[in-house]
Amino acid sequence: MRKKVNGRAGFGLRCLLAFLLVWPLMMDIFMVPQASALNNGLAQTPPMGWNSWNYYACNVDENKIKEAADLLVSTGMKDAGYQYVVIDDCWQTGRDANGNIMADPVKFPSGMKALADYIHSKGLLFGLYTDAGYTTCAGRPGMYNHEVQDALTFAAWDVDYVKVDWCDNGGMDPQTRYTLIRDALLNSGRDILFSICNWGINKPWVWGAETGNMWRTTDDIFDFWQRVTWIIDQNYPLANFAGPGRWNDPDMLMVGNYGAGAVFGEGMTDTEYRSHFSMWAIMAAPLIAGNNLSSMTAYTQATLMNSEVIAVDQDPLGRQGVLVSDVDGKQVYSKLLQTPGTRAVVLFNRSETAATMTVNFTSLGLGSSAAVRDLWQKSNLGTYSGSYSATVPAHGTVMLKLTGTEATTSPIVSGKTYRIIPKSTGLSAAVEASSTQNGAKVLQWDYGISQNDKWTVTATTGGFYKIINVNSGKALAVENGDLKDNAKVIQWDYGTTGNDQWQIQGIGQGYYKIINKLSGKSLNVADNSLVSGGGFIQWTYGAADNMTFQLVETDVTYEAEAAVLHSLSTESTHQGYTGKGYISGWNASGKWVDFNVITDTSGVYNLTFRYSGGAGTAGRYLYVNGAGVVNNVVFNGTGSWNSYNTVTIPNIALNSGSNTISLIYDTGKGSTNYLNLDHLKVSH
Template identity: 50%
Template structure:
């Protein structure tokens, strides 16, 4: 009898196992992830890291929001005020992340409300690992809980870093936070700060809205010993990635260094012009409350910002190179082109571009607008050339 009962029990378990297997086999496949519909043009704003690093508090962030409005940056299109690393305190008994009580005594919700009251949007930072790059609590294992907290605080933008991730799979890790943000019930732009190690441009389009494709930028013209990723080095990394960018999903060559003191005025103009022709996110990284008029004139150049924010959403690329002389071009809505004549050399060079290189008939007459001098130039046919200062640019817009 016992033997019969044992056989019967084994048969029941076998049938249950087969039923569960058949059920799993019959389950419909998960539908493909869709875009979240945000950031249809590259995000514009300010981030605390490049200038302040960990030396942040609520007064610094409020001052940046105030200056974004009073300087004219808000009027020029900047929206997001983003706190980077070091805002974190500890998790409470329920596991909810808290702000550092000394740096942010009023709390993150009050800060978000202040920024929203200025007509701006609020961004925050976390990390895909157990710890952030500065050793604060990361979101690994708390993705949905943190996303709910961010939504409750009124967060509009999340920068999600890649420190302390060890053997984690990048794509699935970012998918988890992407799903958590969507489940939070609040539209939150998702910035993948993965440094390009796992080629996020190949898989990031429906996961996030922008992805870093290099390590951190530093405030210099080019790499030097001990400091990688100068401005021109990151620029070169962008060539060939233009096909992966478009409305809602952008290659991110990192935040702007304009006004931080490591480059000249001409070099900063080049930096801003090239980021615009790349359809890059324009996230200022300087001290907005104390910026010079020169810095303000760069960051609030509405004609160049219009190139970056062009609704066609095409990333420009280098179309010609002759030694230190380069031409970068970006197609625009309506059939025009934005063109950057870029001089990497140490002497003034005359640099030109032909209409055929731009895809126009040689005999076509085009109007030419200088975007730094804010002047209409003589109508041109067949080609255009200009003297370009060392480490500088001439940026024009041509249209039929």
């Protein structure tokens, strides 16, 4: 039962309540103990609802909000789980003589309490937006210096959900500000869901569970594909910070806007919107719709109201899905569900062409067979042994539910390349500053494009593996062969002493422990650090998240923007690139790019360049390890700068260890035309 403050209480009573709450803050002596952690009992599953901003922005009023509430009911969205109706910015105009926040009397003539009553009469819940700073993002009054007063006002209006933005913050510390607002809401006399919206600044996932029910992990969403995939990349590594009452928030949904909303973007295809929704569901994200509910297409309704996909998002266990493999733009995600032996899986094809994708059951910690159900098709596909494969369209997803039995995670496949991900943080084990020197530290870091966070894992003997950094060619090793707890883990030339060999043992649910051969101790994130820069050490193994790892299969992609550039620049203007951008402005002699490529063995390799040729066919000179190889590699035109193609040069001899592969504009060799270069892949 929610506790309520009477909205018709006299002004004097409200002032007295505000004084009694503010006085202890001023005196730094608390009459009521300050909450040390948020424990309001709300958001035990990710919140679901509708917010006005993505479609209306500031063009919002009482009638539009009532219509949205009516449509949530009449379309079936309420029955599907969407319960919050949230008014975003621009509902407020100023403060009265006593400092009370005021709703716009023209746009909301009945007042917020009456609007809340209307929404509640529909069996829905009412949410409002405000800001932690001096003003909101649209220049309306923020909460600064009115935290308690505004919290009491929201409670008097029967508000159920408050979204607090981070504009005009004056350089304040977000954790301090949001903690103050948390306490004001907790002491307001009403249970109010607290949504922190500070765009991921100062890593709210680290302190958010003690402060809010959900926290934005990124900057704002826009209505175009690359913005959605960028947000996914920022949000998915944070899985271990989410759970009942505390959710990573990758921002509101764009599904169904088709570029017609108030937020920037040309819109997406139905396939892309469905992938957007699939990924929010597998990431256990709040599902806050932001479209025009009065003009939903049948496809939009089917996407937003698929009960089986929503059930994945709302699974009571509250686990966020994790990335399992990431090869050539084809990603597999898995989410542990409450029923033992079950997983939700998304096959996500981020490439530009349809592809066959496979999920291997034992890599998820399941037994060798599983029953497979397609959640979008709502169809049982049968029981499969070992794996299941499906054709996934470009930018599309296939979403599955697997039902099997729990089992030990399958052994690592020797010779493949992986990211080593601590369960505690979702960050990636990386060599500091992309160093190629012996003794360089190994740290946990955000995923990068320099290959220093990718490791080739190869079996040696006796069940052990060498773990070789792709960027440096050096091995993961315990410093000086130390046998004691707390010894540093570094990179070093691979040897024979055993301090650079590791046992990689499956422990269930898709996780591993990594044990040093020489010392018998476990790879460990030092001091249980939760942020980028935390170092790796060895420690006596215990079942702790900082000694529990995913090995996420990946490929080796040499991004052009991370290579050594000579008289070249990078940009990210045109869509469709991988990494963080591409090389541009490449149209004259004396301009070239050098890729440093590490290989385990000497031999013959294929070089595949991905590029965009919007100006037509171009040519470049290929130069490898100090010798010309192909005078004029032909890059056929792609029709536009947003379209990409690949060209493969086969049978190129590379050395064991470091190789320099150069692509040069040389008119003497036949080089012509502009070319945007995206990346290089090297394969046998």
